[in-house]
Amino acid sequence: MLRPALNFSKEIFRFNLIISVAIGFFGIFAGGSPTTSLTGFFSVFSFSLFTGGFLFAIYFYSLKYHKRYYFYYNLGLTKIQLISAAWLFNLPVVLAVYILIIIINAI
């Protein structure tokens, strides 16, 4: 069950990453100096990975590739299980980004 859910998470993450990077650029404008612009980018980017970017990625996938859910349904996975797994998949990435923000702020 874990491996198919991981594959679904990777599919969603690709879309989420593109959307969240795009949204992250809005964070640059919030910062004045290069350092605050960089941390602004990463803060908005990581926030989007868990929220708007993720929701948009799920919406886009469900709209364009909804038939692919049947691959996972045939393995006994439900849509809620898949979406939960995909959301949790972001956790290590977001943690890594927050560590990066702490390092940038410490420099």
Add this chain to the structure above:
Amino acid sequence: MPYSTLEIDSLTHSYGNRRILSNVYFNCKIGDVTGVLGRNGSGKSTLLKIIFGTVTPQFKHLRINNEIIDKPFQKGNLVAYLPEYNFLPANIALDKIIDLFIKDQRIKEEIQQDTLINKYLTRKPMELSSGESRYFEILLIVNHPAGIILLDEPFSGIEPLLKERIIQLIESKKDEKCFMIADHDYRNILKLCNRLILLTDQNCIEINEPSELTERGYLPERYV
């Protein structure tokens, strides 16, 4: 151990105000290869999705091996469903898909050794022709551990030689599984299936003679 009997009773389903299925009864067991025929919009795909558990009807009473089950697909090994359109993830190659989809090592090797598929194992589904991709999907679903196999339009867009391979594939598994096949390719359905049902006027009618398909308004007279 695959489950062997399916029984659905009092099935009623509508889309908005349009009733598709009304008080439908159907059953099947291992060894049955049931062709599901019906005009466009008669509810063939809906019936299969209701049995699979991804469409919730207004009312149904579904038993698999005498056990009432609400959403069979959630059990993982009861029912497998081939949807009408391509359903494989596009980000991984065929050998990875086999690895994710099939647990039994012997069956994995059988699929990998299929003479049509073995040369494409490192390719992704989108790199195959639509017919090859469909054949691969059918190969996966037919080899699923479930005892009940639901196939929605398996012959659609497939060349005659591949259709023959699909028929052979289903015939090779019919003693261990129960098949329900919805398709408009009635010639191959008649050739392959040992039972026929026709969905018409919201009902599910058992067909005993192909001529009944004309009488019931599914086929023009010159087709039989």
